[in-house]
Amino acid sequence: GNSVTQMEGPVTLSEEAFLTINCTYTATGYPSLFWYVQYPGEGLQLLLKATKADDKGSNKGFEATYRKETTSFHLEKGSVQVSDSAVYFCALIEPGTASKLTFGTGTRLQVTL
Amino acid sequence: NAGVTQTPKFQVLKTGQSMTLQCAQDMNHEYMSWYRQDPGMGLRLIHYSVGAGITDQGEVPNGYNVSRSTTEDFPLRLLSAAPSQTSVYFCASSYRGQGNGYTFGSGTRLTVV
Numbered sequence: 734g735n736s737v738t739q740m741e742g743p744v745t746l747s748e749e750a751f752l753t754i755n756c757t758y759t760a761t762g763y764p765s766l767f768w769y770v771q772y773p774g775e776g777l778q779l780l781l782k783a784t785k786a787d788d789k790g791s792n793k794g795f796e797a798t799y800r801k802e803t804t805s806f807h808l809e810k811g812s813v814q815v816s817d818s819a820v821y822f823c824a825l826i827e828p829g830t831a832s833k834l835t836f837g838t839g840t841r842l843q844v845t846l
Numbered sequence: 847n848a849g850v851t852q853t854p855k856f857q858v859l860k861t862g863q864s865m866t867l868q869c870a871q872d873m874n875h876e877y878m879s880w881y882r883q884d885p886g887m888g889l890r891l892i893h894y895s896v897g898a899g900i901t902d903q904g905e906v907p908n909g910y911n912v913s914r915s916t917t918e919d920f921p922l923r924l925l926s927a928a929p930s931q932t933s934v935y936f937c938a939s940s941y942r943g944q945g946n947g948y949t950f951g952s953g954t955r956l957t958v959v
Contacts, residue, residue, distance in 0.1 A: 737888075765945045776850075776936055777889075779947035822888065831896050832877050832940055833904065834948060836888040 735760045735830075739823050739837035746813055746844050754808040754840045756797075756823035764825040766790075766799055766806040767834070771820045780808075780821070813844045848872050852937050852951035859927040859958045867922040867954050869937030877940040878920040879904070879948070880912065882933040889936065895920055896942070927958045 740755040758764065765784045769777040781790030786801035795810045806823060823837040853868045871878065879894040891904030895914040909931060911923040920939075924931060934955050938948040 767947055769950075776950035776952045777938075777948075778950070782945065782947050784945040826945075831894065831902070832943065832946070832948075833879070833891055833894060834881075834889070834938075836881075836890075838886060838888040 735764070735825060735827050735835045737823050737825055737835055737837035739821075739840050742820075742839075742841040744840060744842050746842070748815055748844055748846055749812045750844075752808070752810040752813045752817075752842065754821055754823075754842070756806045756808065756837060758804050758806065758823075758825050760804075760825060760827050762828045763801075764827045766797070767824045767826070768795070768797055768806070768808050769822040769824060769836075771822065771839070773819070777822065813842070815844045815846060818842055818844045850937055850939055850949050850951035852935075852954050854954060855952070857954060857956050859924070859956065861927060861929060861958060863927050865924050865927065867924075867935055867937075867956075869920045869922065869951060870918050871920075871937075871939040871949070872918065873939060873941075873949065874917060875939035875949070876917070876942045877948075878914065879938045879940075880910070880920070880922045881936045881938065882906065883936060883953075884933050892922065892935075924956075929958045932956060932958045 736759045768780040781792040783790040783799035880892040881889040893912040895901045937951045940948040
């Protein structure tokens, strides 16, 4: 079956530090890949996505590249801000699954001044 | 544009009680889903629907029922609440297609005592 593995948190960084959150996946086909963000007390928001190999999704300074050879979709940001503190979820949708999302367990990011 | 609206935001139930969590979307999305979020487990799919009159089970369907009589509404029914159903519940909707991201509601925090 499908699965998504994320690095465990919490990740604690100082403001303006470089961020990487690792995500790897297992799928039988060619999935679409997503990063969602959840701010405290809120629902999930789509942060970025990529639908085929070598695609780069980007939004709000965050980037992730669909790497089929390593089955990875690592999230990066060059300079984090306190407002980026949230939980980040990696997820996939596999073809033929009626668009069912499979999520990783989430990584909590805490950014301090 | 309200997006995905969930009610109530908070609920406390006694073991054995029943209730319905409401979900409505105004984006004319074909797909709708219910997820539960538990610490350390990410989000798990309960039930989903690919259109009015069509529903199917997800990863953790036991103890829950759904129906989809209209495109807009997708209520989740707890038949006889159990403490194991204490969780945060999210409804989400999407256009048809693997590469479309889901829009999530703000969640219902349910406690069963």
